[in-house]
Amino acid sequence: GENVEQHPSTLSVQEGDSAVIKCTYSDSASNYFPWYKQELGKRPQLIIDIRSNVGEKKDQRIAVTLNKTAKHFSLHITETQPEDSAVYFCAASPGGGGADGLTFGKGTHLIIQP
Amino acid sequence: ETGVTQSPTHLIKTRGQQVTLRCSSQSGHNTVSWYQQALGQGPQFIFQYYREEENGRGNFPPRFSGLQFPNYSSELNVNALELDDSALYLCASSLGRSGAKNIQYFGAGTRLSVL
Numbered sequence: 204g205e206n207v208e209q210h211p212s213t214l215s216v217q218e219g220d221s222a223v224i225k226c227t228y229s230d231s232a233s234n235y236f237p238w239y240k241q242e243l244g245k246r247p248q249l250i251i252d253i254r255s256n257v258g259e260k261k262d263q264r265i266a267v268t269l270n271k272t273a274k275h276f277s278l279h280i281t282e283t284q285p286e287d288s289a290v291y292f293c294a295a296s297p298g299g300g301g302a303d304g305l306t307f308g309k310g311t312h313l314i315i316q317p
Numbered sequence: 318e319t320g321v322t323q324s325p326t327h328l329i330k331t332r333g334q335q336v337t338l339r340c341s342s343q344s345g346h347n348t349v350s351w352y353q354q355a356l357g358q359g360p361q362f363i364f365q366y367y368r369e370e371e372n373g374r375g376n377f378p379p380r381f382s383g384l385q386f387p388n389y390s391s392e393l394n395v396n397a398l399e400l401d402d403s404a405l406y407l408c409a410s411s412l413g414r415s416g417a418k419n420i421q422y423f424g425a426g427t428r429l430s431v432l
Contacts, residue, residue: 204376207359209359235419237420237421239423245425246321246407246423246424246425246426247360247407247423248423249420249421249422252420292359292360294359296419303362303373304350304352304362304363304364304365304373304375305350305352305360305362305421306362307359307360307361308359309357309358309359310357310358310359
């Protein structure tokens, strides 16, 4: 089955700086890669996703890049703000997340220092 | 449009007991997936229901079972509870099973503690 590795486990950046979180996956059949943000005690919230026919996707301060050959994808947050502090999870799924569900990484705790 | 809702929010059970968790999917969504999230870990896929039938299953034993109803709400049942079953149980709904329809939206979860 799919295996997703996520790094780093904790990331501390100064407010206004950029943050990058990296994930690798093992199953070359995976073709859907969402990122979720989870604040303490709250639901995972989808912030951006990318499918394997695209190399990069951007939404305001957030961007995701995908390298299918190397089987890795990354989340980039620019101009970080205090409200970006949360745990971020990457996920991967073969078949667009159908019967096999989503396989998640272990999460990155992003801390924005004022 | 209402989001995904789960009940109860918290639950305390004793080892060996049985538990039922409930999920109401987002309006218009016919697919529900259940995940287990241990403390400090990412969610792990338990199973998925599509139009009242189990559509896929992760690496969980048969004592984890589920149902989906005609209104697409769902239940997760766990028999013979073990201490390691203590976790946050998340439900996610989507418009469909595959492609662009399978973007999953999560509920806030049920925190289960097994003593």
